[in-house]
Amino acid sequence: MNKFKLIIFLACLVIFYVCQSHFDLNQEGAKESQSIAAGHKAGQDSTQQINPTYKELPESQKTETGESKAESELVSPTNEKTVYLTFDDGPTAATTDILNTLNQFNAKATFFMLEPSMTELPEVVDKIVKEGHAVGLHGVTHNQNKFYKSEQSALEEMNAAQQTLQSITGIKSSLIRTPYGSVPYLTESYREVLAGNGFKLWDWNVDSSDWSLSSDEYVGTVIKQIEDLVNAGVAPIILMHDKANTANHLSMLLTYLSEHGFHTKKIEENLQPYNFNCYQRCHRLSTK
């Protein structure tokens, strides 16, 4: 019996020894796993040190950082810049050509239109809206002696243009540009009356002079002014007109804008309008 107990005891010793060895091996494996995990963690830490702000940014800004930014820089070498193309005095026979060129470049613009021209070419007004451009008002007469005769005459011209545009398109636009711009004839009392009736006055900061220049000369004039404004950190608002010569060379301007990273935007109703500053230059029309 004692001999039997001794055999059991020895067997237990052998089993214990085998189990112990196996446990030690597992422990080594576990340590190795831990060190690999630690290595990964260290790797993550070093990534965070390269870009320590990445984790703290909200989801919406993550594309602006790190690798994503590097990728977008490869696609677009310059930051996106905004430009507002505006066309006055339409619609005319040239407007369709302007729309086709804008379409080719996937560009958007704003058209400040005259009431009699809208009445004459309602299908073109419709096309402007259908193609996703903004529509604004430029009055009725385009005659400074009539438009600026009184606060009431200016208001009546804009009201008439607004009603005609609405009857054609269903859009009640409050965007206005007064004939020849707001300086010098739009004095404070005119501005109060127009603003009091909900109109939003828009001037420009790039004058193409496309009405006086021949061939493609206006394009160079515009580009020079754009470069000056961009250097000053200001978004260009370009005045052009619905003229055949403007339409004929518009693709040259749009090519420049596209190659220099500009994105065209239409003027929205909720934008803060850009106005010329009157300083001491604004005065009433001298009565004749």
Ligand SMILES: [Zn+2]
């Ligand atoms: Zn005009």
